[in-house]
Structures are given as C-alpha cells and as structure tokens.
Amino acid sequence: MNVIPTPQIDYFQVAPMLIVLAAAVIGVLAEAILPRKQRYLAHLAITFVGLLSALVMALLVFKRLDPNSLSPKRGHVVAMGSLAIDGPTLFTWALVLIFGLLALMLFAERHLEGGVLAFAGQAAALPGTEAEREASSRGLEHTEVFPLLLFAVGGMMMFPASTDMLALFVALEVFSLPLYLLSGLARRRRLLSQEAALKYFLLGAFSSAFFVYGISLVYGFAGSMSYAGIAQAVAGSSDSKVLLYGGLGLMVAGLLFKVGAVPFHNWTPDVYQGAPTAVTAFMAAGTKVAAFVALLRLLYVAFGAIHVNWAPMIWIVAILTMVIGSVVAVAQTDVKRLLAYSSVAHAGFILVGLLGIRALDQVGPQDADGVTSVLFYLTTYGFMTLAAFTIVTLVRDANGEATSMKHWSGLGKKSPLVAGVFAFLLLAMAGLPLTSGFTGKWVVFAAAMSAGAWPLVVIAVLISVVALVFYIRIIVVMFFGDSEDNGVAVAIPSPLTSTVIMIGTAVTLALGLIPGPLLDLLSRVGVFIR
Numbered sequence: 321m322n323v324i325p326t327p328q329i330d331y332f333q334v335a336p337m338l339i340v341l342a343a344a345v346i347g348v349l350a351e352a353i354l355p356r357k358q359r360y361l362a363h364l365a366i367t368f369v370g371l372l373s374a375l376v377m378a379l380l381v382f383k384r385l386d387p388n389s390l391s392p393k394r395g396h397v398v399a400m401g402s403l404a405i406d407g408p409t410l411f412t413w414a415l416v417l418i419f420g421l422l423a424l425m426l427f428a429e430r431h432l433e434g435g436v437l438a439f440a441g442q443a444a445a446l447p448g449t450e451a452e453r454e455a456s457s458r459g460l461e462h463t464e465v466f467p468l469l470l471f472a473v474g475g476m477m478m479f480p481a482s483t484d485m486l487a488l489f490v491a492l493e494v495f496s497l498p499l500y501l502l503s504g505l506a507r508r509r510r511l512l513s514q515e516a517a518l519k520y521f522l523l524g525a526f527s528s529a530f531f532v533y534g535i536s537l538v539y540g541f542a543g544s545m546s547y548a549g550i551a552q553a554v555a556g557s558s559d560s561k562v563l564l565y566g567g568l569g570l571m572v573a574g575l576l577f578k579v580g581a582v583p584f585h586n587w588t589p590d591v592y593q594g595a596p597t598a599v600t601a602f603m604a605a606g607t608k609v610a611a612f613v614a615l616l617r618l619l620y621v622a623f624g625a626i627h628v629n630w631a632p633m634i635w636i637v638a639i640l641t642m643v644i645g646s647v648v649a650v651a652q653t654d655v656k657r658l659l660a661y662s663s664v665a666h667a668g669f670i671l672v673g674l675l676g677i678r679a680l681d682q683v684g685p686q687d688a689d690g691v692t693s694v695l696f697y698l699t700t701y702g703f704m705t706l707a708a709f710t711i712v713t714l715v716r717d718a719n720g721e722a723t724s725m726k727h728w729s730g731l732g733k734k735s736p737l738v739a740g741v742f743a744f745l746l747l748a749m750a751g752l753p754l755t756s757g758f759t760g761k762w763v764v765f766a767a768a769m770s771a772g773a774w775p776l777v778v779i780a781v782l783i784s785v786v787a788l789v790f791y792i793r794i795i796v797v798m799f800f801g802d803s804e805d806n807g808v809a810v811a812i813p814s815p816l817t818s819t820v821i822m823i824g825t826a827v828t829l830a831l832g833l834i835p836g837p838l839l840d841l842l843s844r845v846g847v848f849i850r
Contacts, residue, residue: 343370347467395849407845426598431814480613516594527577534570578611592660601709605702641668676767700756707824730803735810756831
C-alpha cells in the first residue's frame with residue numbers, strides 16, 4: 321500500500337505570496353459582509369496592508385539569501401518542489417508588489433470621476449439600460465476590484481517562482497482570470513470595455529489550451545512535471561525529441577501570448593484601449609514582469625540543455641515583435657493603442673536580452689547576463705509605463721478620458737508640466753540617453769552581444785530608430801499642434817495620481833543617471849537555482 325507523503329511547506333519562504341492571497345480572501349469576505357458605504361475604506365486598508373506586509377516579508381526572506389554563495393543558501397525549492405525562492409523570484413516579487421501598490425492608488429482614484437471610482441457600478445448591466453443608469457445616478461461603486469487586484473498580484477508572484485508545470489498553469493490562471501474581469505469594468509465606454517474583456521478572455525482561453533497541451537507533450541517525453549526532472553530527461557535522453565519540441569513550442573506560445581509578442585499580440589491594442597486605464601497600467605507593467613521571468617526560468621532551467629534548438633525561435637519572434645510593434649505604432653491615432661503597440665515593441669527588445677545566454681551548465685554570477693538584463697529592462701519599463709498611462713487619465717473631455725491624438729493637440733500650451741513629463745517618459749521609452757530606457761536597451765543589447773547575437777542587436781538598433789518616429793510624433797502634436805478649444809482639459813491630479821506619476825518619473829530618471837547599484841544587485845542575485 322502506497323502512502324501519500326505529507327506535504328512539507330516552508331511557510332516563511334512563501335509567506336509574501338500567502339499574505340497577498342489571504343488579503344484577497346479577506347477582501348472577498350468584506351465585500352460580502354460590510355455595508356456598501358463602508359466597503360471602499362475597508363478595501364483600501366485591507367489591500368494596502370496586505371501588499372505592504374507582503375513587500376516587507378519579501379525583503380526579510382531576501383535577507384536570508386546569500387547571493388555570493390554557491391550553496392543552497394542561494395535559494396530554496398519549497399512546497400514539494402513546486403516553487404523556487406531564489407534571487408530572481410524575490411526581486412520579481414518585490415517589483416510586482418510595488419507595482420501593485422502603485423496600481424492600488426490608481427484603482428482608488430475618485431477625484432477624476434466626480435467622486436466615484438472609474439469602474440462600473442453595475443458590471444452585469446447592459447450598456448445604456450435603466451440598470452446601468454440607476455447604478456450611475458446612485459453613485460454605486462464596484463469595490464470588488466480590490467480583491468481582484470490582490471488575486472492578480474498573488475498569481476503574478478506564483479508564476480515566476482514555479483518550478484513545476486502544474487504549478488505554472490495554476491499560477492497562470494490565478495492572475496489571468498481577475499484581469500479578464502477587470503478589463504470589462506470601465507465606468508465609461510462600456511461596450512468598448514466589454515469587447516476588450518471578451519477578446520482577452522477568448523484569446524486567453526486559446527493560449528491556455530495550447531499551454532496545457534504543451535505540458536502534456538513535455539510530460540509524455542520526460543515523465544516528470546518538475547523542471548529538474550525535465551532538465552535531466554532532456555540532457556540524458558537519446559530518444560526522438562518530437563514530443564519535447566512540440567510541447568516546448570506550445571508552452572512558449574502560451575507564455576508569449578502573455579507578454580504580447582508577435583504573432584500572439586493581437587489582443588494587446590484592443591484590450592489596452594478598452595480596459596479601464598488603471599487596469600491597463602497595472603496589466604502592462606505587472607503581466608510582463610511575471611510572464612517574462614516565468615519564461616526565463618522555463619527556458620533556462622528546464623530546457624537550457626537544448627538552448628541551441630529554441631534560440632532560433634526566439635530570434636524570429638524577437639525580430640517580428642520589434643518590427644511589427646514599431647511599424648504599426650506609427651499609424652495609430654489613439655494614444656492608448658499607440659502605447660499598446662509600444663508595449664509590443666518593448667517585448668521584442670526584452671526578448672533580445674533573453675538570448676544573452678552563455679554557459680548554462682554553470683550557476684555563477686558571471687553567467688547571469690541574460691537574466692540581469694531582462695530584470696533591469698522590466699524594472700525600467702514597468703515604472704515608465706505606469707507613469708505614462710497615469711498621465712493618460714488626466715486628459716479629459718465631457719465623456720471622460722480623451723485618448724484620440726487630435727485631442728492631445730496643443731496640450732503643451734494647456735498644461736506644460738503634464739505634457740513635459742509625458743514627453744520625458746516617451747523619450748525614455750524611445751531609449752534616449754540619461755533615461756532608464758537607454759540604460760535598459762544598453763544592457764539587453766550588451767547581453768545579446770556577449771552571447772554572439774550581434775546581428776539581432778543590429779536589427780534592434782535600427783528598429784529603435786523607427787520607434788523614435790512615433791514617440792516624437794506625439795511630442796510634436798502636444799507642443800506644436802493647434803491649441804484651439806476642443807473641449808479637452810487636463811484634470812488636476814489628486815495626491816494618489818500625483819504620487820504614481822512622480823514615482824514613475826523619478827525612477828525613470830534615477831535609473832538613467834545612476835543605474836549602477838541596481839545592476840550590481842541584479843548581477844549577484846540574477847541566477848536561477850537549479
């Protein structure tokens with residue numbers, strides 16, 4: 321008789337993730353128990369305390385790691401071998417939690433919508449119906465968004481830490497499902513928001529199906545769900561690898577969907593445009609961080625022995641993503657769609673850093689170039705993107721946010737400060753010197769060059785020049801366009817919104833001027849435990 325072993329879980333190591341998920345459950349209970357008038361403040365307190373406590377706990381766990389050691393102190397594999405608590409995991413956790421705190425400020429914003437949240441008061445009501453009008457007239461608020469935010473953050477924390485394919489799939493669904501719901505909850509432009517949610521859900525379901533089928537094929541080859549077991553089977557097997565390559569391709573396709581890489585990017589502009597801008601900001605920053613680190617761990621740890629086989633696929637995807645994202649962005653007339661295609665192009669640049677692989681059979685810091693460059697780029701991209709989308713919420717007309725490019729004409733004359741900050745963030749996205757965008761591109765290009773991928777770097781540099789065109793185009797429209805009265809004004813931001821903009825802008829500037837401390841830290845901790 322086989323005895324099922326008792327699960328052994330090091331609760332201290334996984335405490336940050338458990339705190340976030342526990343706060344999400346408490347938020348659900350608060351939504352069900354508390355009177356409607358008390359829910360807003362209760363959710364703010366629960367969400368803030370949960371995210372901040374998890375961040376402090378993540379720092380305490382990080383203090384126990386010894387990044388200069390090659391011993392198990394470099395990290396721990398916990399939860400029956402399902403989660404790896406190492407340098408990349410803890411850095412990603414800290415980054416996602418910080419993005420979660422900034423997103424909480426955007427979710428909590430009431431000033432811009434006349435005293436209510438920017439989320440639909442009655443999400444299930446059809447647009448234009450009496451139920452929707454009643455919810456709007458009564459000032460009803462959809463405070464369930466705060467537990468959904470916590471569940472999304474919890475899933476994003478589990479995703480990059482997973483060292484087991486089943487855990488990876490569970491994490492994928494835990495953070496994807498809340499984002500599907502949040503995308504359809506915009507208070508204004510309800511049809512566009514619901515369309516965004518439906519597209520995101522349907523295409524996300526297809527990508528999840530591909531991902532699960534890929535898992536089954538890889539399991540058929542390796543006979544194991546763990547990354548360590550897969551790596552051992554890949555390195556030691558001399559059998560046909562048809563199942564392996566087929567499964568790997570499907571799994572990577574599912575992850576590339578999440579990062580918005582070509583040809584799995586079609587959902588990105590529609591969802592970014594239709595979702596509430598606060599959700600778009602969080603999704604653009606947090607999802608990329610979680611999905612890219614999960615992709616790195618999968619490729620480096622489980623399939624590192626066959627990197628010569630999957631690297632050409634990443635080459636092709638990176639080139640297509642950079643080219644299509646940059647070229648199509650030139651033709652956009654909506655600011656949110658333009659930033660969405662910019663996000664696609666940035667995914668291509670990050671993939672360039674992913675190819676910064678050298679000796680995968682080593683675990684020393686000298687072999688962490690690819691991981692270090694990607695983590696640094698994700699940090700710079702996340703902060704500048706959060707700040708940029710936050711500024712989009714300030715440009716408004718009688719119908720709410722005015723995202724059409726023609727509405728931004730002459731914005732620099734109406735509000736020089738807001739237009740100037742947005743221009744700075746755009747130049748950072750373009751990769752101009754003295755901004756974090758320049759440093760981010762420099763480190764991913766250097767990592768790829770060190771791995772011999774110089775042709776890809778040449779292409780990336782040329783595409784960066786093309787990308788500069790559409791960033792400069794917005795700046796020209798803002799400062800040199802016609803400033804006639806078109807009913808558009810720049811709202812005075814509340815302290816919550818102002819804080820997000822200031823933090824995002826300050827980090828973008830700081831990492832452009834003094835990137836050394838963060839790069840030094842990442843060079844020491846950017847190694848996956850195997």
